[in-house]
Amino acid sequence: MRPRKIILCIDSSERALAVRSFLLETRGFRVVAASSAQQAMEILTTQHVDLVLAELRMPHLDGDSLIGQLKQLMPELPMILTSDTVRTGERSHQADVFLGKGNSSPAELIERIRVMSARKRGPRKAQQSAPSPAQMLIPGIPVQQAS
Numbered sequence: 352m353r354p355r356k357i358i359l360c361i362d363s364s365e366r367a368l369a370v371r372s373f374l375l376e377t378r379g380f381r382v383v384a385a386s387s388a389q390q391a392m393e394i395l396t397t398q399h400v401d402l403v404l405a406e407l408r409m410p411h412l413d414g415d416s417l418i419g420q421l422k423q424l425m426p427e428l429p430m431i432l433t434s435d436t437v438r439t440g441e442r443s444h445q446a447d448v449f450l451g452k453g454n455s456s457p458a459e460l461i462e463r464i465r466v467m468s469a470r471k472r473g474p475r476k477a478q479q480s481a482p483s484p485a486q487m488l489i490p491g492i493p494v495q496q497a498s
Contacts, residue, residue, distance in 0.1 A: 355380055355381040356381065357381045357398070358402045358403075358404055358464065358468070359383050359385060359394055359402070360384050360404045361385045361387075361390075361391045361409070361414065362384075362386065363386055363387065363410055364406070365386060372384055375404075380468075383400065387409070387411070388409065388416075389411075391403075391417060391421075392420075395424070401428075402428070402464060402468045403418070403428060404430075404431045404460075405418055405431070405433070405446075406433055414432050414433075414434075418446045429467040431447065431450065431467065432445075432446035432448070432450070434450075434451050448463055448467065
């Protein structure tokens with residue numbers, strides 16, 4: 352039996368947090384719930400988490416700002432931002448995935464979580480720079496050393 356993926360679910364609404372937690376737990380995920388950005392930061396410093404699922408609208412620090420801070424600390428951790436009031440494309444975000452109003456059905460959310468938790472995201476690889484002259488050697492032609 353595979354270990355269950357651990358999802359940090361962040362929402363200031365206790366009711367929404369309970370519904371999301373139930374939805375995810377019945378699909379085989381382990382949920383760690385946080386009702387504030389501060390609580391989420393404390394959890395991330397003490398526990399292993401495979402994915403972060405945060406609500407956009409929260410008091411004191413919105414979900415997007417929280418994800419921005421978390422991305423600086425853990426860029427490889429996949430993060431999903433959801434909103435029941437903002438449509439996709441209406442606002443820029445720092446999350447790996449944004450599920451906005453009309454896009455966040457339970458089935459869509461579960462599928463995104465499955466895909467994102469299956470592969471850890473890391474920082475984007477830097478593009479390769481142009482090859483150095485030493486890398487562009489032609490076999491059989493000696494390299495002149497600068498003196």
